[in-house]
Amino acid sequence: MxxxxxxxxxxxxxxxxxxxxxxxxxxxxxxxxxxxxxxxxxxxxxxxxxxAPTVHLEGPKTIAGELGTSTERSYVMIKPDGTSRQIVGDIISRFERRGYMLVAMKTVVPSQELAKEHYIDLAKKPFYGGLVKYITNGTPVVAMVWQGKDVIRQGRRLVGATNPLEANPGSIRGDFCVSVGRNIIHASDSHESATKEIGLWFHEKELATEYRPIAWDMIMADN
Structure with a gap:
């Protein structure tokens, strides 16, 4: 320019x-x-x-916000085992204490079609059928969208390794579970997957993006 x-x-x-x-x-x-x-x-x-200053965009702006900014969003889902164990509040508090903003949340009993589409990248894995069956067993999942700077990467760190036996103590999986088949939570692993997953589970109108927590500016400030 x-x-x-x-x-x-x-x-x-x-x-x-x-x-x-x-x-x-x-x-x-x-x-x-x-x-x-x-x-x-x-x-x-x-x-x-x-x-007319030049504006630098960190990444494409989608329903998952703009990568690398405070508008970045991630899809996080508490699976049936997390719901059944009644630790939903404990999990949510991890993200809230970190300073991230909850912009959408609902309980859903996923259909077969929804579950299959969500896990489509695992369709060739031998455990795919069992995973879909478990997610659709009638126990609701808690679907959420969290927003904030670097929330996709940091959200994965809060969640911990896929195999709870390899998850660090202090992470959600490291503190609450031991079996990879019952690892209680899912979080988007990239901006692309967040865009797909948020769009799959939520309509854009369901995202409460017009409000800001009282300490938002202080938490997200760079200086």
Whole structure:
């Protein structure tokens, strides 16, 4: 943007001053006009730089927000075992204490179609059928969307390793479970998967994106 705005301004100023100099004055005065033209062009460049600053986007903006900013969103789901064990509040508090914002939440008994689409990337795995059967067994899951800076990556850290036996103590899986087949929670692993999963489980109108927690600006500030 800087280069595109600078070159036309410099050329236009140069043409104006040099044409006038050629008609009315000698070589020495013409050189003076050229210097003035350069100064005028420089002023135009400086003005354009301050008047219309370039905005750098960290990543594409989707229903999952903009990657790398405080609008970034992740899909998090408490599975039937987490719901059955009545530890939903404990799990939610982990994200709240970190400072992330809950923008959508609902309990759902997933259909076969919804479960299959959610886990479609695992369709060739031998455990796919059993996973779909378990998720659709009639016990509700808690579907959520969390928002905040780096929430996708940090959300995965809060959740812990897929195999709870490899999850660090302090993580959700490291504190609450031991079996990979009953690891109580799911969280998006990328901006692409968050975009797909949020769109699969929620309509965009269900996301409460217009409010801010009272300490939001303080939590998300860089200085």
């Amino acid at each position: 800087f280069a595109r705005s600078a070159i036309p301004a410099f050329r236009a100023a140069s043409r104006s001053f040099t044409t006038q100099a050629a008609r009315n004055v000698g070589p020495a005065s013409a050189r003076g006009y050229m210097g003035a033209a350069a100064l005028a062009a420089g002023g135009a460049v400086a003005y354009s730089a301050f008047a």
